[in-house]
Amino acid sequence: MLQAALSRLLSSLLVIVGSLALVFCIFYLLPGDPVLSMVDPTSVSPEVIENLRQQLGLDRPFHERLLTYFGDMLTGDFGRSLVGSDPVLPKILAQVPSTLLLTAASALVAVAVGVTLGVLSAVRKGGIIDLIARIVGLFGISMPTFWSGILLILIFSVQLGWLPSMGSDGWRTLILPALALGFVGAGSIVRMVRGSMLDVLNEPFITTLRAKGLRERAVQYKHALRSALIPAVTLIGMQIGDMLAGTVIIETVFSRQGIGRILADAIMAKDLPVVQGIVFFTAIVYVGINLLVDLSYAAIDPRIRRKGAKS
Amino acid sequence: MYGDTTDKSLSKASIGRKRFNWSYAFGALALALTTALAGCGPADGGKSAQAASGTTAASAPVQGGELTYALATSPDTLDPRRSGLAVSVRVFGALYDTLLIRSADGSLGPSLATEWKASDDGLSYTLKLRDDVKFQDGTPFDAEAVKFNFDSIIDPETKAANALALLRPYKSSEVVDEHTIKLNLEKPSEAFLGNLSQGMLSIVSPTAAKKEGEDFGKHPVGTGPFKFASWTENADIKLERNPDYAWGSAEASNAGAAYLDALTFKIVPEEATRIGGVQSGQVLAAETVPPQNVVALKNDPNAQLLQTNTIGFPYTLFFNLEHKPWNELKARQAVQYAVDIDSIVKTLYLGTYEQAWSSITPGILGYDESLEGKIKPDVAKANALLDELGWVKGADGIRVKDGQKLTLHYVDGSPNREKRNDIAAMIREQLKAVGIETEVEITQDVATVVYQNWDYDLYGNSQVNSDPNGLVSFYHSTKEGERRTLSGLSDPQVDEWLDQGATEKDEAKRAELYKKVQQYISDQALILPVYVFPYTVAAGKSVQGLKFDPFGYPIFNDVYLQK
């Protein structure tokens, strides 16, 4: 068991180091000079640009830069942003809470909407409610998020004036972005819950409960739903990764603080230290979530646990 | 003719607005359910803060309140010496002062410096400084402070770039007495004084700059009417009133401390969110209003639209003279005649932008009005010129010579700033009509494509500037080892005019020189001037006294919020 945990840890570490190294290589190979995009190239002289390159260490050879980077990282120094020269770690950490909050709120929306619609459509299988629930669920994954986001702003913020459309202060600013992002996740949860719920409703234990004379409502909502939720929750765990990726667009549309926006800006500016810091963060989140998923995965299904131990 | 188009489109626009709710209904259908499920009942009115105020009757300024101002992009740093972005300068105006200011009429005026005098050889300037100014950290403003600022800009350790380009040919400073400084130049420069009015040469507190080092950009200290409070990245930059302020320049009518208690910049990149923020009262002002919203905002009872044309070099498309066949005058002229800038500007900007006619904008010394309306689109002429050059239309309508298609590689940046990508799309259509195939390349890495690989036939650029001397960086020939210019022009005659213009002290003669340059540029069809950029701000009705300097940077000292 300990050995398994250790090897798991090692491979996680490998993934993180691998991602950082890959990003570093990609940026090294990219054409272009980050300094040129930081200044006005029509008026700033080549010597000044050369000086900037030297000051930022961009003129040093590849292996030297890579080694320095990993060396500094071990001491907790993630370098300074090329743009505005602020230290990377605090810069990113300041954005993390906002992004995590948005992701959590979106997951909440996804679960609330997805489970409700999924259960409704399973219980009213074949009826008009089923049809509507499925289509509404699909709508969420059929609209580009920037479009639904802007529509939400125009309706609820500009026209009705109910909710703020921008910023990251307070729970009210969270509602519209969480709706826009959560609805995307809801689509697949509807499917998942509907499927598992229908499965469970055919299980022998449900038949037994029915035979015992339990009311249909109790059977459906108390027993069947509980069993059907487990795989849905697992799926949500997986989707958090997707949602983190979705924040790039949502944070821009709703001008929220967050990792996604910092990343987009940093990529455009070829700001490698910041990009590296964010990749480090996403890699840790990814590895962590996968670990959790695998754990729950084994816990839920004994068959998998048995087989998994073998391979 | 054009009037018709606008009127039609405007009335359509208003119809569109009425029908608008229908379109929302589609999206709302899917979304309304979510709202209900997420359990957010009707929230308390967020709009109430924006009480309808009366008209803009001139009343006594009101003390207090906070102005929230939405910027389209984020400043890179609040250290003017290290910044490379115009958006940062919008904030600098509140935090800092410059030595001189550029008045609305284009002349130079006093600010932190009260008097200035050039030496006879033009190699040094002596400036008298105000003796009643303090930085927000209590450091007195004096000649030493100015010396520190300028010396630190030319110090490579500081990593200054744009500020350095403006300060050149500065060499050194001599502190004559506590409030007198002599600035020495490497060579005479008529643009030097004017550049001292630019925000990137704002004066920072030497004490704070030494203490904070590289972090000064996140903890700025200046002499301006507002002092720094906090900067939360991608959220807001908060400034507070500087109660000691008493040295406002003549540009603001209020020379004393600001009326506002606080000034908060918010970073709101998405247009719809930014403009919608003003309409819903979440911010009191928002910059860069898209033309299509200008019209709607003008009719909005809860909002006002402020607009000012910026001076400098207009948005201009440069031919790359080092690329064939665009090194030939007739080929460039053909494009000049084939492209209908008037139609482009009116279609895309709906009458809110002015067409540019020359390589510099009105308001810059020597602007040549005679170029206005001089070149009119003429497809027949364009065709004739291309025929003359031996380009023959092929089966697909594209001209061919020696088996080569006549193509124009048009590079533009992404995102689509000021609808520049749309200009490219229209030019592509217009050039198709005369048999030129335009390959439009939209890149998010202009720096590499244009300034490193010089891989373009046509590329557009604009620059806010105070002096025609800036033409040097676009049209002067360059020596081996220097970076080439966007045009790649190399003409000794132009070099001579530009060199003389840099040092000529007689303003009339100087203006004459730059007129010659402008005429040459136009006659040689080196560029296609497109539009003069207006800085636009949408603001709530309560916002009063917001003005802009000639560069389009806001002046916040006079702003007050009418109750």
Next chain:
Amino acid sequence: MKNSATSAEPAARGAWLGRLAGRSRKSAYAAGRQAVSRRRFGSADLLTVLAGLAVSFLAACALLPGWIAPYSPTEMNTAAILQGPSSAHLFGTDYFGRDVFSLVVYGTRDSLLIGVSSVIVGVLLGGTLGSLAGYVGGRLDAAIMRIMDVLLTIPGILLALTIAAALGPGLRNIVLAIAISSVPGYARVMRGQIMAIRGRGYVFASRALGTKPSDVLLRHVLPNSAAPLLVMATLGLGSSILAGAGLSFLGLGVLKEIPDWGALLSQGRGYLTVAWWICTFPGLTITLFVLSVNLIGDRWRDAVDPKRKGR
């Protein structure tokens, strides 16, 4: 059907892997494992038929736009800009005075091209890697899956931007960017399938009979594992088009003479309050297409479900 637990065991594992690995809507066997219901079949099939019709119409638009569109998509009538829908212009005109309906019709080709080709590239790459990992197992499996992990930790937008920066802008690179970020998903599902089928009786049997390993893979394992991957690919069509739209929003799209739907939607979004038709119709077309493809994919998944087949 559901009760045949013994034969369901390996399939259940495959399904689980599919659910987990597929992440979100890509999950292969996620839903619809319920007993056949005539009523549900009725409404579902009607919906599928409608979806099929929609997709066929759009395919026709892609193949023969000139027959369907009333105007040239590039014609700029500057005397008639920003006009609302009318009999002359069904979807109105845009800010250039182009006919929005014709633009949508002509834009279908590139939109579908982005969807189809990125899915093909993704499925081929992901399928191959997943098969190798699943069939060979051991170190190769570990190596491939770690590489997939590394790819998953790097945000998709980062991949897209770097690919565009390295190869220059263009449709091809958008396709590559979308394809590469979808590879890990396909690889995981394929691997899960192969591992599940590898253990089946008939595979053992044919091995015992002395069939060459490559023949076993090609004749027995692959054909039996491909179905979920194909279903996932169908659903992937929709997400690729949405991903393409997202890239357009971030300014990474291609400015072609005839824009794809995502570009139309993204470019028109600034006009939503003054000329809603410019982006609403392309947006609805995207939604219609993705919705239809999802409905067809769902239906197909039900059909290939091993339990449905009564295996």
